[in-house]
Amino acid sequence: MKKVHFSEWGIESPKYWGILAILGVFVAIAGAAVFYMEHEGHWVTGMTNQIVWGMPHVFAIFLIVAASGALNVASIGSVFEKKLYKPLGRLSGLLAITLLMGGLAVLVLDLGKPDRLLVAMTHYNFKSIFAWNIFLYTGFMVIVAVYLWFMMDRRMTAYYKPAGVTAFVWRIILTTGTGSIFGFLVARQGYDAAIYAPMFVIMSFAYGLAIYILVLLFVSKLDGREVGDKVLYRMKNLLGVFAASVFYFTLVLHIATLYATENHEYEAFILLNGGIYTFLFWFGWIFLGCLLPMALVYHPTIGRTRGGIIAAAVSVILGGFATVYVIVIGGQAFPMAMFPGKTIVASGFFDGVNGQPFLYSPTLAETALGIGGVALVLLLTFIAIRVLQFLPTSLADEAVDPHHAKS
Amino acid sequence: MTGKSSITLPAILVSSLWLGTVSAGEAVEGTAKADKLKSCVEPTEVMRRDHFEFIKHQRDLAVHQGIRGSKHSLAGCVDCHARKDAEGKPVPVNAEGQFCDSCHDYAAVHIDCFSCHSTVPGEK
Amino acid sequence: MSKSNDSGRRDFLKKAVVASSVTVAPGVILHTLQAQAEPRTTPVTDKVRWGMLIDTSKCAEGCKDCVEACNKENGLDLVDKPEGASEELWERQRPHWIRQVKLKDNMTGMLTNLVMMCQHCEHPPCVDVCPTGASFKRVDGIVMVDRHICIGCRYCMMACPYKARSFIHADVAAKLTHTPRGKGCVESCNFCVHRLDNGQTTTACQDACKHQAIVFGDLKDPESPVSKALKKYPSVQIRADLKLNTGVRYTNI
Numbered sequence: 001m002k003k004v005h006f007s008e009w010g011i012e013s014p015k016y017w018g019i020l021a022i023l024g025v026f027v028a029i030a031g032a033a034v035f036y037m038e039h040e041g042h043w044v045t046g047m048t049n050q051i052v053w054g055m056p057h058v059f060a061i062f063l064i065v066a067a068s069g070a071l072n073v074a075s076i077g078s079v080f081e082k083k084l085y086k087p088l089g090r091l092s093g094l095l096a097i098t099l100l101m102g103g104l105a106v107l108v109l110d111l112g113k114p115d116r117l118l119v120a121m122t123h124y125n126f127k128s129i130f131a132w133n134i135f136l137y138t139g140f141m142v143i144v145a146v147y148l149w150f151m152m153d154r155r156m157t158a159y160y161k162p163a164g165v166t167a168f169v170w171r172i173i174l175t176t177g178t179g180s181i182f183g184f185l186v187a188r189q190g191y192d193a194a195i196y197a198p199m200f201v202i203m204s205f206a207y208g209l210a211i212y213i214l215v216l217l218f219v220s221k222l223d224g225r226e227v228g229d230k231v232l233y234r235m236k237n238l239l240g241v242f243a244a245s246v247f248y249f250t251l252v253l254h255i256a257t258l259y260a261t262e263n264h265e266y267e268a269f270i271l272l273n274g275g276i277y278t279f280l281f282w283f284g285w286i287f288l289g290c291l292l293p294m295a296l297v298y299h300p301t302i303g304r305t306r307g308g309i310i311a312a313a314v315s316v317i318l319g320g321f322a323t324v325y326v327i328v329i330g331g332q333a334f335p336m337a338m339f340p341g342k343t344i345v346a347s348g349f350f351d352g353v354n355g356q357p358f359l360y361s362p363t364l365a366e367t368a369l370g371i372g373g374v375a376l377v378l379l380l381t382f383i384a385i386r387v388l389q390f391l392p393t394s395l396a397d398e399a400v401d402p403h404h405a406k407s
Numbered sequence: 408m409t410g411k412s413s414i415t416l417p418a419i420l421v422s423s424l425w426l427g428t429v430s431a432g433e434a435v436e437g438t439a440k441a442d443k444l445k446s447c448v449e450p451t452e453v454m455r456r457d458h459f460e461f462i463k464h465q466r467d468l469a470v471h472q473g474i475r476g477s478k479h480s481l482a483g484c485v486d487c488h489a490r491k492d493a494e495g496k497p498v499p500v501n502a503e504g505q506f507c508d509s510c511h512d513y514a515a516v517h518i519d520c521f522s523c524h525s526t527v528p529g530e531k
Numbered sequence: 532m533s534k535s536n537d538s539g540r541r542d543f544l545k546k547a548v549v550a551s552s553v554t555v556a557p558g559v560i561l562h563t564l565q566a567q568a569e570p571r572t573t574p575v576t577d578k579v580r581w582g583m584l585i586d587t588s589k590c591a592e593g594c595k596d597c598v599e600a601c602n603k604e605n606g607l608d609l610v611d612k613p614e615g616a617s618e619e620l621w622e623r624q625r626p627h628w629i630r631q632v633k634l635k636d637n638m639t640g641m642l643t644n645l646v647m648m649c650q651h652c653e654h655p656p657c658v659d660v661c662p663t664g665a666s667f668k669r670v671d672g673i674v675m676v677d678r679h680i681c682i683g684c685r686y687c688m689m690a691c692p693y694k695a696r697s698f699i700h701a702d703v704a705a706k707l708t709h710t711p712r713g714k715g716c717v718e719s720c721n722f723c724v725h726r727l728d729n730g731q732t733t734t735a736c737q738d739a740c741k742h743q744a745i746v747f748g749d750l751k752d753p754e755s756p757v758s759k760a761l762k763k764y765p766s767v768q769i770r771a772d773l774k775l776n777t778g779v780r781y782t783n784i
Contacts, residue, residue, distance in 0.1 A: 112683015
């Protein structure tokens with residue numbers, strides 16, 4: 001195995017600035033959407049007093065979950081000492097930070113009072129998982145930044161592993177915290193299940209790795225860096241394992257929920273008669289998010305093509321969005337069971353009359369904010385790899401595989 | 408209060424609505440209760456320097472402990488300092504050139520009291 | 532017994548002289564006080580816990596008196612639909628503090644009318660989840676929002692089992708002095724806290740209910756009408772399974 005060298009992203013300037021400009025446009029549109037939403041108020045969104053969290057939260061939660069997952073590639077290299085993964089660590093740490101920044105930006109800009117961010121930083125209620133998350137998120141960025149520094153600075157090599165372990169432990173706690181936002185909500189039937197915390201951890205593994213694979217292949221393709229099959233196959237097999245794990249947790253979640261008769265109506269809503277939510281559950285969460293990527297990456301021929309691997313990663317991401325949508329919006333759309341054994345036949349404030357779910361149709365503004373968050377992630381990532389040495393000069397098999405010489 | 412009499416800017420109150428429908432006209436000098444008083448609830452110098460401390464302290468007492476009778480309430484400020492127009496309708500205290508606005512505009516201090524609080528004396 | 536509570540008693544007796552009284556149920560007297568408003572000068576104490584009993588058998592079908600009284604008292608009727616907003620969407624976005632609900636028993640078909648509002652839990656989930664502490668429970672049991680530190684994250688709305696909270700979706704042109712309100716914060720029923728702090732002892736919904744379906748008062752005072760009624764009649768909490776010990780109870784559900 002040769003010594004690994006790193007270099008800046010070397011694509012031609014016009015191409016580079018062109019990419020930044022395209023992303024910049026999406027970020028600018030999101031900025032305009034935020035200004036519009038904050039100036040007018042949230043009535044310009046599809047969010048209501050029934051569906052209180054909408055599209056921005058779907059994007060934000062997806063990005064935040066993916067952020068901790070993107071760090072896994074680095075963790076496998078440093079915490080679990082897999083040599084093959086070591087050259088991949090820098091981009092992994094970078095994506096973890098940029099994904100978190102993008103997600104938090106969307107979350108914060110959707111607040112009713114985003115100008116009061118300082119209040120959120122100075123007033124804490126330590127019983128709130130949100131308050132913990134403020135520390136978990138900011139702490140995560142600092143720790144990963146230090147981890148990256150130790151990774152990139154030779155003088156700090158001695159501290160590289162402890163930093164890696166700290167970051168790994170922190171990210172597990174972070175995603176547990178994100179999952180607990182829902183797991184601890186006793187009010188709604190769709191939530192209130194402790195399994196949300198570990199399920200979010202496993203979801204983060206899948207989404208983060210899928211994003212990592214796509215970004216790595218995209219930036220390498222553009223400036224002619226080689227990504228060898230060894231590295232890629234290792235990652236795509238892992239992606240398959242993660243997709244299968246998400247499937248397993250989904251199974252457990254629904255079987256456990258179905259066990260209690262009181263939850264049958266909610267389960268029927270998600271699994272059978274919930275319209276868009278049922279469709280997104282089966283086609284998005286299960287098929288795109290779990291089954292299709294598993295079939296693609298483990299297929300004897302398709303699984304060994306770049307196209308197949310890219311399709312699997314894209315599928316995991318689309319399925320991931322569907323998953324978060326079903327959890328966030330679907331969980332709210334099902335009316336709360338306030339009066340067991342009774343049906344609400346009339347209400348002055350939309351209580352789910354005759355069991356009807358609450359309606360939600362996202363508007364352009366809130367969707368643009370979410371998409372802007374994704375664009376911001378890529379924008380920050382591309383700027384960083386252009387100015388600092390995040391990318392290994394080659395990931396060709398002979399450059400990264402410790403056993404290559406022998407074989 | 409003394410500094411106030413020098414501020415007699417004719418205010419065009421386009422955006423200031425009272426109870427959604429009634430918009431007040433130009434404020435008439437001397438129509439606020441404060442116009443007839445020598446000093447505020449504290450000496451003028453103290454009020455100028457520390458009024459926000461008083462209001463903030465009172466705000467926490469009112470919201471969390473239910474003490475609404477204090478002389479340092481924002482409702483008290485509005486009640487006393489809002490002028491009236493020629494027809495006797497109250498003019499918002501944060502309207503251009505009015506009590507709150509005149510100083511805050513000069514000091515370039517933007518605060519957010521009136522996105523929630525009433526700008527005219529209350530119903531009672 | 533604290534001094535403030537003693538004086539509260541005296542006030543009560545004083546006011547009771549000018550009060551008109553109505554028979555709520557046999558042995559339960561509801562006082563409608565013409566209080567001489569005297570704002571508080573001492574902090575509220577935990578010697579008092581405000582609470583409410585709603586008798587669903589008296590709550591009349593189609594009657595909106597309490598809802599309208601609440602809307603007027605708390606300025607909710609001043610919240611206008613923004614120009615260009617769709618009527619249908621805005622109905623789901625505008626704030627409500629109290630609402631009528633009509634229930635039908637799935638097995639027996641029995642119909643029940645009742646009103647829902649913030650249940651003023653002893654252990655409120657909205658307070659647990661609020662990141663800044665804006666959602667809080669006052670020591671006298673009233674659950675409310677400190678708008679000064681509410682950042683508008685709506686986590687409390689996700690956590691409330693009663694769907695009692697509303698987010699202010701648009702600018703509010705007209706506000707009442709005693710009920711400030713602005714875009715971007717969450718709010719809910721506060722038992723007409725401005726009335727209580729100014730020495731009154733009734734809520735607007737209670738005063739408006741000509742059927743006497745709403746009894747309000749101090750749950751810790753065994754002599755209060757609400758305590759007497761709760762002692763006399765069987766009552767339930769909504770979602771009692773959550774063990775939140777709500778301040779609002781119901782009979783005849």
